[in-house]
Amino acid sequence: MINTEIDQITQVEEKIGNTELYDFSFLSPQPNVKIFGKLEWQQLGGSVKARPAFNIIKNAILNGDLHEGKALLDASSGNTAIAYAAITKELGLKATIVLPENATQERKDILTDLGAEIIYSSPFEGADGAQVLARSIYEKNPEIYFYADQYNNDNNWKAHYAHTAEEILAEVQPTHFAASLGTTGTFTGVGRRLKEVLPAVNIIGLQPNMPMHGLEGWKHLETAKVPGIYDPELADQTEFIDTSDAYNTIRQVLSCCGLRISPSAAASLTGAVQIAEKINEGTIVTVLADNADKYGEVYKELEL
Ligand SMILES: Cc1ncc(COP(=O)(O)O)c(C=O)c1O
Incomplete structure (x- = not known):
């Protein structure tokens, strides 16, 4: 490894x-229940996925698995792809992303502008189909790709364990932590660290309330491929979120604070409110994965 x-x-x-x-x-519906959210769009690539993408890339470079002769390959429906593309661009490396063909044009344009190569997977098979295709491409061409495999790579959840959780603990002592489940890196990493430091903390997984939903980046675990890094032992509770409730939260947060948040971020806050309704006091922390930048169509539909 050279110093540069x-x-x-x-x-x-x-x-x-x-x-x-x-x-x-x-x-919060209760005066003694506080709700905090981490504004994860405030980093490179504009989402929560900057942390795991960077940790995966850094470790792969340090291990010699990723270098100028190999492209990073992974499946992603959006934010991880953008994080990979932004980070590899800065490091002078290549990224190949397997993306469901029905991803929004905004997303395709961002990836193309960042210089990533895109391979399209079936629009009918979502993130799970993209994952299957990425693995098969890698298996046929292991010499030209480093397969990042965010759904099974421990460097995903470890980024949240080492950083996201510590940043939260530096500011508050949560009684409840609620996270959406996509790759489940945020949930598993932050959940594990908080349980070590605060054994009484409640860890809550947030899921869409039906298989077809508008919460980009979220999985309905009962009907989806369960990520290898998911730790089912961690969840004390699950909250199911309706997309239309998340849309109401988008409106509330915009009118109150002028923040333009994504459906995912709004659904995480909705989950925190649902938890607050069931307790008398406490501090609930959640993670707001991204802002509205890539969701022009949703904001248009909501006439915002
Ligand atoms: C918008 C959005 N929300 C939530 C998540 C879920 O995060 P995690 O993969 O850490 O479970 C993702 C992951 O890609 C995402 O892009």
Whole structure:
């Protein structure tokens, strides 16, 4: 490893994490229950996926698995792809993304602008279909790709264990932590660390309330491929979120604070409110995966 490469990695690392923990207690139905959300769009690539993408890439470079002669390959419906593309661009490396063909044009344009190669998977098979295709491409061409495999890569959840959780603990002592389940990296990493430090903390998995939903990045685990990094032992409770309730939260947060949040971020806050309705006091922390930048169509539909 030459010093210039290490310098480059350090420069990118400075653009990852250290996001604001925002006080959303105005949404709480109970005066003694506080709600906080981490504004994860405040980092390179504009989403929560900057942390795991960077940790996966950094470790692959340090292990010699990723270099100029190999392209990073993975399946992603959006945010991880953008994070991979933004980070590899800064490091002078290549990224190949398997993306469901029905991803929005906004997303395809961002990836193309960042110089990523896109391979389309079936629009009918969603994120699970993209994952199957990515694995088969890798198995046929292991010499030209580093397969990042975010659904099974421990460097995904470890990024949240080492950083997201520690950033939360530096500011508050949560009684409840609620996270959406996509790759489940946020849930597993933050959940594991918080349980070690605060054994009484309640860890809540958030899921859409039906298989067909509008919550980009979320999995309905009962009907989806369960990620290898998911730790079912961690969940004390599950909350199911209706997409239309998340849309109402988008309106509330915009009119209250001028923040333009994504359906996913709004659904995480909706989950926190549902938890607050069941307790008398406490501090609920959740993670707001991204903002509205890639959701022009939703904001148009909501006339916002
Ligand atoms: C918008 C959005 N929300 C939630 C998630 C879920 O995060 P995780 O993969 O850590 O479970 C993702 C993951 O890609 C996402 O893009």
